[in-house]
Structures are given as structure tokens and as C-alpha cells.
Amino acid sequence: MLLQTARATRFDTGRATEGDRAGRARLAILFLFLLLVVTAAFSLATGASDASVLSIIRSWFGVFTGDESALSARDAIIIYDIRLPRTVLGILIGASLAVSGATMQGLFRNPLADPGIVGVSAGAGLGAICMIVLGGTIFAPVVVLFGIYALPVAAFGGGLATTFLLYHISTRQGRTSVATMLLAGIALGALAGAFTGILVFMADDQQLRDLTFWGLGSLAGATWTKILSAGPIIAAALIASPFLARALNALTLGEATAHHIGISVQKFKRLAIVLVAAATGASVAVSGGIGFVGIVVPHLLRLSIGPDHRYLLPASAMLGASLLLLADAVARVIVAPAELPIGIVTAAVGAPFFLWILLSRRGVLDM
Amino acid sequence: MIEIENLGVKIGPKDIVTGVSFHVEPGRVTTIIGPNGSGKTTALKALSGDLAYSGAARIAGRDINRMKAWEMASVRAVLPQISHLSFPFTVREVVRIGLTSGYSGASDRDADELSEEALRRVDLDGFAGRFYQELSGGEQQRVQLARVLCQVWEPVADGEPRYLFLDEPISSLDIRHQLAIMDIAVDFARRGGGVLAILHDLNLTAMYSDRVMIMHQGRCEGFGTPDEVLRDDLLQGVFGCRLQVGVTPPAGTRFVLPQSAQ
Ligand SMILES: Nc1ncnc2c1ncn2[C@@H]1O[C@H](COP(=O)(O)OP(=O)(O)OP(=O)(O)O)[C@@H](O)[C@H]1O
Ligand SMILES: [Mg+2]
Numbered sequence: 001m002l003l004q005t006a007r008a009t010r011f012d013t014g015r016a017t018e019g020d021r022a023g024r025a026r027l028a029i030l031f032l033f034l035l036l037v038v039t040a041a042f043s044l045a046t047g048a049s050d051a052s053v054l055s056i057i058r059s060w061f062g063v064f065t066g067d068e069s070a071l072s073a074r075d076a077i078i079i080y081d082i083r084l085p086r087t088v089l090g091i092l093i094g095a096s097l098a099v100s101g102a103t104m105q106g107l108f109r110n111p112l113a114d115p116g117i118v119g120v121s122a123g124a125g126l127g128a129i130c131m132i133v134l135g136g137t138i139f140a141p142v143v144v145l146f147g148i149y150a151l152p153v154a155a156f157g158g159g160l161a162t163t164f165l166l167y168h169i170s171t172r173q174g175r176t177s178v179a180t181m182l183l184a185g186i187a188l189g190a191l192a193g194a195f196t197g198i199l200v201f202m203a204d205d206q207q208l209r210d211l212t213f214w215g216l217g218s219l220a221g222a223t224w225t226k227i228l229s230a231g232p233i234i235a236a237a238l239i240a241s242p243f244l245a246r247a248l249n250a251l252t253l254g255e256a257t258a259h260h261i262g263i264s265v266q267k268f269k270r271l272a273i274v275l276v277a278a279a280t281g282a283s284v285a286v287s288g289g290i291g292f293v294g295i296v297v298p299h300l301l302r303l304s305i306g307p308d309h310r311y312l313l314p315a316s317a318m319l320g321a322s323l324l325l326l327a328d329a330v331a332r333v334i335v336a337p338a339e340l341p342i343g344i345v346t347a348a349v350g351a352p353f354f355l356w357i358l359l360s361r362r363g364v365l366d367m
Numbered sequence: 368m369i370e371i372e373n374l375g376v377k378i379g380p381k382d383i384v385t386g387v388s389f390h391v392e393p394g395r396v397t398t399i400i401g402p403n404g405s406g407k408t409t410a411l412k413a414l415s416g417d418l419a420y421s422g423a424a425r426i427a428g429r430d431i432n433r434m435k436a437w438e439m440a441s442v443r444a445v446l447p448q449i450s451h452l453s454f455p456f457t458v459r460e461v462v463r464i465g466l467t468s469g470y471s472g473a474s475d476r477d478a479d480e481l482s483e484e485a486l487r488r489v490d491l492d493g494f495a496g497r498f499y500q501e502l503s504g505g506e507q508q509r510v511q512l513a514r515v516l517c518q519v520w521e522p523v524a525d526g527e528p529r530y531l532f533l534d535e536p537i538s539s540l541d542i543r544h545q546l547a548i549m550d551i552a553v554d555f556a557r558r559g560g561g562v563l564a565i566l567h568d569l570n571l572t573a574m575y576s577d578r579v580m581i582m583h584q585g586r587c588e589g590f591g592t593p594d595e596v597l598r599d600d601l602l603q604g605v606f607g608c609r610l611q612v613g614v615t616p617p618a619g620t621r622f623v624l625p626q627s628a629q
Contacts, residue, residue, distance in 0.1 A: 018495045018496035019458055019459035019496035019497070020457075252452055253450060253461075254447075254451055256415075256447060257450065259436050260439075260447075261467050262468035302454065306456065306460065
């Protein structure tokens, strides 16, 4: 659907802009914004209760007409305290996963780099679990220092350490080896998994309950508190990402050329790694591991609007948010009245897509 | 002017370049020649700010290893020996990446016009909409050159000469495009910029260079005008084969020299 729309907007603009996909990208971003508005409304309207979007809208108008009865107290709670935080969290997480995926792919110059696949999410998860299990003992000072931000900050730390290690292991003389990156990612992910296992082994009953709840990879536990704890970090990363776009574009020609063009490559790389770790860490901290959004979304967009990061990053944010909201709606509806963890839905759709990328770009591992 | 005194570059424990001194003047094409592995690319990388070096290297009196990436980018553009591109950009998009930092010096021209003009210069008119990765090797090399030209479009900006560093700019090109690209380099120099190129073709070196620096095993074996450097003894010593300057093959042997194209 997206591809068709992007193609439809490719009217003939004459020779002067041949090979320039900027106009098309801007139109696609506009379309993706509308898509996000629609999916957000849809997400607010979907759920076990019959509270409808129409009744919310009616209640907004009720403020002017003096008719306060349109939204019952029960519906108001359902909409404002259950569905709205869930929708907002879905938008934040979806955007964050897609943008960190796109940024990481730009940094590693490879469409297969994704925080979920190369162990960054696992590292962030380890950070989060450390906080849950050891927050009362060794990490107590961190909890005191950061309050509700302790969990996302710990996940950020774990993600940062993993991304940093991964980059230095897989990059030699400005060239990133994909095979090394994927293998190092497996090793780092396994290592994080081993430590996670030890921590789970050490956990008491209450902590185990917290861990299970957290590890589901779900938006189900969305609360305003969670949004308040992870939201600012994600928002900061999302706002910072467009400033990396030009450097990411230059980096596609290699680190040396980016430097020749005037990019301070080392400084930029450090910034990009921090950004990826912050966005991934904050997302993992509140919603566990939700895979494949970060790889599917940027890849689809590159096919339709091209790899220019000035457009790819904002477009990824919007498409990521929309797709996660849709996946969440599916997760809520498909086994109603129960709920599927959203991670299962994204994996069920995303994993075959990932295989398709591998099939259609067999040469990619030889790079 | 770029002054290089006693330049040394180590990669790991190994001395790759030692005691190289020469200079690159604005208004001139300076060419580095030498066998494979003699350290030409390494020396150029040091001058581009990619590698740490010992000795002195200054552009307009400023130490290269103290200059920031953006300062360097405003006075020189670099065409690397090998280029790669990791995402499917179109030719126009690649050329425009050269304008990223806005140092073209042609401020009154918009990016589209400039990239179009640069592509015309390298004889790639009409290629703007093609995918870079789907071009032939020689076409890709010319796209990279267009990108590099965009970065220092005006050879002189704010009264300061600017430089083109070209590492084997014509290695994948057919003879017509070899001549065309060397003409672009000469034109850049005649308009006040400086060109530092690495070439393997000794005839083209003789035709187009104002100064030649010859390297062997990381050392500078000679620096001067083509007449001073392209001598039998020097070439034979450095390249290890019995080269003779100015000797035409026996009558009846077929040979084609680039000089004949003029
Ligand atoms: N990154 C590196 N690590 C180790 N040795 C290197 C590295 N880069 C270059 N060298 C060595 O330094 C020497 C000079 O290499 P350089 O690339 O400067 O040669 P060159 O003169 O440009 O050769 P060519 O004509 O083949 O391009 C070679 O022996 C090479 O093996
Ligand atoms: Mg070389």
C-alpha cells in the first residue's frame, strides 16, 4: 500500500530534478502523518469496552455546549487512563524503534543492523533486569539518584555498552564488516542472556513477577508514569535524530569520505551510538523486547523514498509508530478477550520479512 | 601553497612513508608517481587529514593535523582511490552529498544547478536519475569526481586557493575520458586552484603535470618539472624495468600515444 502511494506521487517533474526524490519523500511524509493520525484514532477506539472515539469527540464539544454527559465516568477512565497512555506509548515506542533502527543502519552502513538483531536490545534488557533485581541492593544509589528514570537509565547504560563494543569489534579502518557485526551481535546477545539468566536465578518472588511482567514485550502495562519515565529520553532522541541526517548521508560513502566532506566523524559516531542506545534503552525499559520494527520500517521506506536520512528518519518515526499501533490493535483483538504480547505479532510479521530481505540481497553478507 | 617537510607516516609499527618533502603550489598540477605500494596513497591520506604523521605539512601556513574536518573541507576536496556506497542513492543524490557542508564557494548557484553542471563536466549528462550502484566502474569514478568538484567548485574562494586531491582519478577510464578528466584538473589549476594527483600513466603525467614527485619504498626519489624527473635512470631505478624516455619503438610497431589526440 505504501509503495503504491509513493509511486503514485512520482509525477514527472521534468529533467531538472531527475534523480531527486526529495519532493516524493516530502509527500510520503505527509501521507505517513495522516496515516499516523488515523491509526492513533483507530487505536483509541479499539478495545474490550465499547467506549468509542465518537463519544470522546462528543465530550470535547460538550465542553462548549455545556453537555457534559456525553462521556460517562467509566468511559472517561477507559479512554484517558487506559487507552490514551497505551496509544501514546505505542507511538513513542514505535517511532523510537524505527528511528534507532534507521540510525544504526546508517552508522553501520548496512540495512541489516538493528538493535534487536545485533544484541543491543539484549544489552539494554540486561541493564533493565539489573535494576529490577539489584535495585534494592547494589544499585540502590542509582534508584535514589534517578527515581522513576532508574529503569530506563539502566537500560540505556546496557544498550550503550553493547553498541559501543559492537561498533569497535566490527569496524576496522572505517569499514564495518557485516559478518563480524552479526556474529559479534550474537555473542554479545548470548552474553547478556547469560547474565540475565544468573539474575533471574537470583531474583525473589516479587522480582520474578516484575520480570515476567516486564519481559512480555507488550504495551499492555502502559501508564502515564511509564510515559513520564521513558518519554523524555525517547523524545530527546527523536528530536536529535534529524541533526544526524546529513552526517549519516555522508557516511554512506565511508568514514574517510565523510571526513573529507567536513564531518567530524568521531564526534558524530559517538553521538549516533548514544542516540541509538538511549532510544533502544528507553523502549526496552518500558515495553521489553519488540523486534523487527527497526528493520522492516526503514527498509520499506528506502525502497519507496530512497535512503536520504533527512527524509528517512522522520518517515521512519511515523511509519514505525503507525505499524506498532496496528500491531498492538491486532494483539488486542486476535485472541480477545485475552491479549497477545505485541512482540509476538511483530516477530510473526517481521521475521519472514527479514528473511525476504536476506533472500533478495544475498550478496549482503559478502560486503 | 601546501608545504610538506620531512613527512613520515607509520601504520602500526611499520614506517610506510619516510622523509618526504615537496610542495603543491596553486596554479599548478602536481603529480605523484611510483610503483604499487610505494606509499603514494598513504602520503595523500596524511595530507587529507586521515592519518597521523610526523614532520610538517601545512596548507596556507596552517598545520594539517591541527585543522578541524570542516576547515579542511573548505580548502580541499579528496577523490579516494576506491569509493564505495552502502545505500542505493541516485547519481544526483551522490553528487549533492559533496555539497553537504556548503563549501562550493558558488553561493549564488543552487544545489541542483551545480550538481547538473558538475555532471556535465564529467560527461555524465543525463545520468542524474540513474542508481549509482548500477553504473559501470568508470561511470562511478566520474560521479565521484563530480561530487568532489562540487565541494570546491570555485578554485579560489575568499582570495584563498583551494585544492583537489585526486588518487588515481583516471584509473578506470577510457582514453577519451582520461584526457577529459585531466583537462578538468588543468583547468582547475589555471583558474588559481592547486591539484595534487596520483597517476600511473607516465605519458599523461608528462603531458599534464607542472611538477612531478616520484616515490619509491616510502621515500621521495625526486621532485621537479616533468623534464627533471622523467629521466631514464630515475625511472629505471624506481620502477625496476628498462624504461627509456623519448624512444619511439622500431618502425612498423603499432603504438598509440595519448599525445597524438591533441
Ligand atoms: N592500513 C594498512 N595497514 C598496513 N599496511 C598498509 C596499510 N595501508 C597501506 N599499507 C602498506 O603501505 C604501503 C604503501 O601503501 P599505499 O596504499 O600508500 O601504496 P600506493 O603507492 O598508493 O600503491 P598503489 O599504486 O597500489 O595504489 C604498502 O606496502 C601497503 O601494504
Ligand atoms: Mg594508491
